[in-house]
Amino acid sequence: MPFEAKVKAELAGLLPESSCCCWSELAGWARVSSQVVEGRQGKYLILKAQGANLARKAYRLLRAVLGETGEISVDRAKGSLNSYRLKVRLTDPALLMKLGLKDRWGKKVTGLRKSLLRRECCRRAYLRGLFLGGGWVGVEGGYQLELELPTEEAAQETVALLERLGVKARWHSRRPKVVYLRQGGAVAECLRLMGASASLLELENTRILREVRGQVNRLVNCETANLARTVEAALSRRKEIEQLIARVGLENLPASLREVAELRLRYPEATLKELGELLHPPVSKSCVNHRLRRLATLARELKKEG
Template identity: 30%
Template sequence: MSFSSETKNELARIMPEKKCCMLAEIAGFIRFAGSIHLAGGGKFRIVMTTSNPAVARHYKTLIKTYFSVDTTVGMGQESSPKKGHSYMLSIGPENLSEQILRETGILMVKEGMNFISDGIYDGLVRTKCCRKSYLRGAFLGSGTVNNPEKEYHFEISTGTETLAKDMRKLLNSFADINAKIVNRKKGYGVYLKAGEQVRDAIGIMGASSQFFKFDEIMMMKGLRSQTYRLNNIDNANIDKSIKAAEKQILSIRRIIEERGLDFLSAKLREAAELRLENPDVGIEELGKMMTPPLSKSGMNNRLRRIEEIAKEL
């Protein structure tokens, strides 16, 4: 099961305690997963589609709890081995479809005429708890979240730019969230790419288990990345030390060939002999072998002086 499906399954187990939050979540789901059909006589039929059976069961229960009406659940006409089955929740005129559309801020009246609004009705999302519920409904309707092992990406698909802007505004009302909009082939996407923001959005919606799972994966990826960087630094330092030692040995051998080690002062001669005897030892450890012991910078200075002498020969 995908990370996105696991997240939706967890969210589908949440039943809002407040009536206002119930309505906000229902409105979010209908707005992002629903379509409105004419049923004759100026009446409406609401059809909501989901590929997740747990989500279908959840909204059948939630709508029953809030509106006291039964929602018909059937199999979608389009299905494929890759996407699996789709489930259609239908509410007709006989089950207060018009009342539901009005209370969810979708069916509005202007100049005495009904019209279908495009966007999120402000009256439903005035409080933080209702914004969380609306976001949960929207995500369960048309949201996805990638497996954090692969990439950080959270997105809610919308059909119109107006709805995308409203969803971005709702997401950005939460601390440290900075959602953006992308134009897709079939509508718009409101998305998050930063790992911390994706994780927080999961937590805001109420998926605690998935929040902690996401956080743990983020932490492990961070540790692996840090270890990789440190290993690269260590390898680079080793390569640098090897090249430096090779250069020092070449300088010492040149002095031996041209003048002999007695040409050097006693202190430089001791440093040269130790380097020849210990070609793989680092500068700091080599300094400790001197009599008396030298600091890393002191040993480095003597070897640098030997290289300068070799260049002058």
């Protein structure tokens, strides 16, 4: 199951305990995925839901705010097997105003009603509604969470809401109706705020595994690079020593250089530290390196002389 489906399935099972949070979550949902239409018996609010579990969640929210007397029907959207429409007959003219969709004069509201975000639990519920109505989250190839809003103003309000909740978000300049998060910590915090605790744990496990895998890869790459440099340097020094011996002979070299040259030819894969420990008496790594550089200098000088 995709990570987004897991998150929405988990959030679909959450129903706010307080009435104010039910209104806020429903308002967030309606802000991004609803419309008002004319019907035979008056006006209807159409709330859209992707998947049966989200349709059940939307129905529970509507029933919680409307009570048993509310007229609610559910059907599938035309041409889709997984999209549902919840139709609510608008017998109460104040319903749209309570959801922040219309004002008391029946005009479409441009700004968000402050009463829906009065308490922190309501702000988190509203964020959850936005995500269920028009959100997406993914962890493949990077951490991403997006909220698609109806207007630029709504996108700016959502960015301000997230910052108020302690999450730094941005909105696209090319796609001004999309608010997005691109950092694992921000995505994790947003999941926590919405109440997706199981999905949060899965995300954190993914982050830990990726971090450990990245550290292991960096260490392996570093060791491989060091080994490659060591081998390359050893082969270069061996070649220079062989050229030097061919020109002047091993017995004509100073005793300290002759001993190092013999050990380098005998143990080409040994490190400088290991070569130093094989000398009598043992010497430091820097001392071995100094002697090998002297051998390389002699080889280059003889090469220049022809």
